Amino acid sequence: MNALHQIDTSKRRLLKDRIFYWLVIAMAGLTISPIVLIISKLIAKGYKQISFEFIIRNTPDTYEAMTAISNNELIPGGIANGITGTLLMVVLAAIIAIPVGIITGIYLYENQGKRLANLTRNISDIIQGVPSIVLGLIAYLWIVKNVTNGYSALAGSVSLSIMMLPMIIRSTEETLKMIPQTLKEAGLALGVPYYKVILKILVPTGFSGLLTGILLAISRVMGETAPLMLTALGSSVINLNISEPTSAIPLLIWEFYNDPNMVDLIWSSSLLLMGIVLLLNIVSKQIAAKRK
Amino acid sequence: MSEKNIIKIKDPILSIQNLSVAYDKNNYAVKDVSVEVKKNTVTAIMGPSGCGKSTLLRALNRMHELYENIETKGTVLLNGQDIYKLPTIRVRRMTGMVFQRPNPFPTMSIYDNVIAGYKLNGIRLKKSEKDEIVERSLRDVVLWEEVKDSLFKKGTFLSGGQQQRLCIARALAFGPEVILLDEPTSALDPVATSKVEDLLTKLKENYTIILVTHNMAQAARISDYSLFMYLGELVEYDKTKNMFTNPQDKRTEEYLTGKFG
Ligand SMILES: Nc1ncnc2c1ncn2[C@@H]1O[C@H](COP(=O)(O)OP(=O)(O)OP(=O)(O)O)[C@@H](O)[C@H]1O
Ligand SMILES: [Mg+2]
Numbered sequence: 001m002n003a004l005h006q007i008d009t010s011k012r013r014l015l016k017d018r019i020f021y022w023l024v025i026a027m028a029g030l031t032i033s034p035i036v037l038i039i040s041k042l043i044a045k046g047y048k049q050i051s052f053e054f055i056i057r058n059t060p061d062t063y064e065a066m067t068a069i070s071n072n073e074l075i076p077g078g079i080a081n082g083i084t085g086t087l088l089m090v091v092l093a094a095i096i097a098i099p100v101g102i103i104t105g106i107y108l109y110e111n112q113g114k115r116l117a118n119l120t121r122n123i124s125d126i127i128q129g130v131p132s133i134v135l136g137l138i139a140y141l142w143i144v145k146n147v148t149n150g151y152s153a154l155a156g157s158v159s160l161s162i163m164m165l166p167m168i169i170r171s172t173e174e175t176l177k178m179i180p181q182t183l184k185e186a187g188l189a190l191g192v193p194y195y196k197v198i199l200k201i202l203v204p205t206g207f208s209g210l211l212t213g214i215l216l217a218i219s220r221v222m223g224e225t226a227p228l229m230l231t232a233l234g235s236s237v238i239n240l241n242i243s244e245p246t247s248a249i250p251l252l253i254w255e256f257y258n259d260p261n262m263v264d265l266i267w268s269s270s271l272l273l274m275g276i277v278l279l280l281n282i283v284s285k286q287i288a289a290k291r292k
Numbered sequence: 293m294s295e296k297n298i299i300k301i302k303d304p305i306l307s308i309q310n311l312s313v314a315y316d317k318n319n320y321a322v323k324d325v326s327v328e329v330k331k332n333t334v335t336a337i338m339g340p341s342g343c344g345k346s347t348l349l350r351a352l353n354r355m356h357e358l359y360e361n362i363e364t365k366g367t368v369l370l371n372g373q374d375i376y377k378l379p380t381i382r383v384r385r386m387t388g389m390v391f392q393r394p395n396p397f398p399t400m401s402i403y404d405n406v407i408a409g410y411k412l413n414g415i416r417l418k419k420s421e422k423d424e425i426v427e428r429s430l431r432d433v434v435l436w437e438e439v440k441d442s443l444f445k446k447g448t449f450l451s452g453g454q455q456q457r458l459c460i461a462r463a464l465a466f467g468p469e470v471i472l473l474d475e476p477t478s479a480l481d482p483v484a485t486s487k488v489e490d491l492l493t494k495l496k497e498n499y500t501i502i503l504v505t506h507n508m509a510q511a512a513r514i515s516d517y518s519l520f521m522y523l524g525e526l527v528e529y530d531k532t533k534n535m536f537t538n539p540q541d542k543r544t545e546e547y548l549t550g551k552f553g
Binding site: 189197204 | 353355358380381382383384385387388389391393395397398399408409412413414459462463466
């Protein structure tokens, strides 16, 4: 009787283990499946359009696209204007956000527990939660209205740089916190001035951590559309003048969506954007893994 | 107070006068310590955990000022100059410090670690001068033969004992008056420890060494003078031989015979 009872419970436990095991697998599958579905869909629908042409030529007009479709041909042209625009604005945003973010991160690290530092950290966290379109609105008021007197790449970059800031600030502070205090002491004991200890010892030691944060921030803003609608607006040709309206890959995707003749270009543009973002993510993960 | 056994030193290189250090107001970690240190000797600072050894040592190159609200009273004369009246940067360049755990700069090669004091301070040297300083410092710490073929590898690839000797070389490269070491062998194995000990006895020919140690046998082996601290107070200061054979204070005797520690 007693023995039977024991067998029973162990069987039941075995069953429970099994159920739990398959539940975990199912949940993991559920998490991964959207990504797999998205990527396979993008590849299936977009691969045909991807070519060298696609990267070096500007977007076609709707008439060209319509003719091509009625002749059962690939839509001509590409998204060179979007690629260059995205590059221009992201690089400019990084140039603004990296120094400001790193210096702020250093400031927070150096002033743990101080009131102004805590306030700064909280504000940075709040910015992280602000909807990106609101950041676009802010850049519109600051830059479009007052600086460039019209839609411009600069305005787009400013909105993206505000988005990047909190991520860079956070990763800088966290990275510096992980560096052993004793390295700082070693530097100071050699008579090295404080700011040089930070710039020449701590920052290089945490370099890969900072780089990871920057790359993640870049890949995060690369796909932003909403703030660019209010700031960079878009352009059908390549523009490298930061005070002029400029296109970007996500802006083009939105435009293609609104033009029945261009819908086919959505997939190839998204595939390219997704590919770049994924690559940045993988590179930054790789760097982060190397550190450990 | 006056019956304390604290010997006087003729022509000291370092003279600590009535030094008190508090981390918080009125909570003194070092209390009214007066000690003179003889040039070209090894002086050991001993005492139970928390008695203020590290605090005293760090007050000698003002590294204790990293902590906020620190309060320091008294005078420290290094070569006759009051270090509390000099810029901290100068004080720290006049002294070399070695820490409990080896801490070579992980982004720098062995070579760059040795001349880090020059590089980080923006002092430009000719290639030949740099080579000479690196070789001399590494020979001083008996590391040259082991690393001369891998000078441009990262210092962090070395063993713990080698890293610690590299850190001593880094402290020597700048030609300090005094070298301050805070339990430099406590993270090392016995072989590496004895190498560092041999090295310190050799280095005193050219430098003055002050060593914090938990290890009484180590103090007995390599130090010429010993000071014993208890609860922030200097209890006794004498030639190491006298201190170990004939301690004057009861607390010193109890510590040395292992009654507490
Ligand atoms: N940063 C600090 N803030 C406040 N109090 C401190 C700080 N560092 C040390 N103390 C206190 O000062 C006293 C002396 O500390 P110190 O580190 O000098 O002792 P020690 O003799 O080096 O000890 P150990 O042998 O454990 O290294 C201790 O009571 C300690 O708690
Ligand atoms: Mg200590």
